[in-house]
Amino acid sequence: MLIEEMTVEECREVLTRASLARLACEMDGQPYVVPVNLAYDGSDLFGFATMGYKIDCMRANPLVCVEIDDIKSQRKWTSVVVFGTYEELPDIPEHETTREHAYELLQRRAMWWEPASVSVANLDYPKSFAPIFYRIRIDGMTGRRASPDRVEVDSAQSTKPASRLSRLLERVFTN
């Protein structure tokens, strides 16, 4: 398998196409990660949530990490990791334009609000049903792309081990 670093432009393309992401936040040193729907406008990421542990964490510490991947197989995948800062967009005049912008972006995703809102609808938490829009300002990002290498292409046509790594790891455990 060959792994290449992706350019910033390639990372941006991944963000533009994606809607499903994994969002990591933390509170008091305990990391937390959940799947979320996010939308990218070429500059920032936008999301929607209702109150819950994720929002508690991001209010306590706005530093977040977002991972967006496309894993076709163990040897063919892309993964983009974004470091960013959470910024809530409360329903006040100051944020009206940005909230509408977020709404426009997010509504293009089919049923984008459901994972966020459904817990309220079905798990009887009416008090928490205040739609919370947020922006994640991107502080930096990296991306990697994997593809099968020449050795693997060859080995697919033979019975030889896929690479020297497999032999090396076997030695670790057989010596």
Place this chain on the structure above:
Amino acid sequence: MLIEEMTVEECREVLTRASLARLACEMDGQPYVVPVNLAYDGSDLFGFATMGYKIDCMRANPLVCVEIDDIKSQRKWTSVVVFGTYEELPDIPEHETTREHAYELLQRRAMWWEPASVSVANLDYPKSFAPIFYRIRIDGMTGRRASPDRVEVDSAQSTKPASRLSRLLERVFTN
């Protein structure tokens, strides 16, 4: 969409079947999340890595969060979130049995070591190629399962909005 809490037994079944997970860790308040291969033995999770930022983080703060999901569609998915503690298994006699146990579990996954080791093979970091096995002791876990609800099944056969939630959210932005 209906969301149900999963029982611990159901969460364990998801862990038993899974190999791909998202592992979140943090250092100095900055969360980090990456896809990893993990194996579950009914009690703990086991993984393999080479040196890198993820290991730096977990050595600095062993608290981690692992998310394992199966997202068939926006309305049909499961997501299990595990809170755990990282424990490295260095190559010393004390950990020999546990390392072999981890190796046995992980080698059942096709090409399980590649994402961890390939950066060394192809990105020229020979110094970091020391295989690091680790265990994640599970401190707690929760799981949720989503499925389409009756309203959605009905609305799929009509032109009515999917739920009262869509109408409510529309009002937020049209008033």
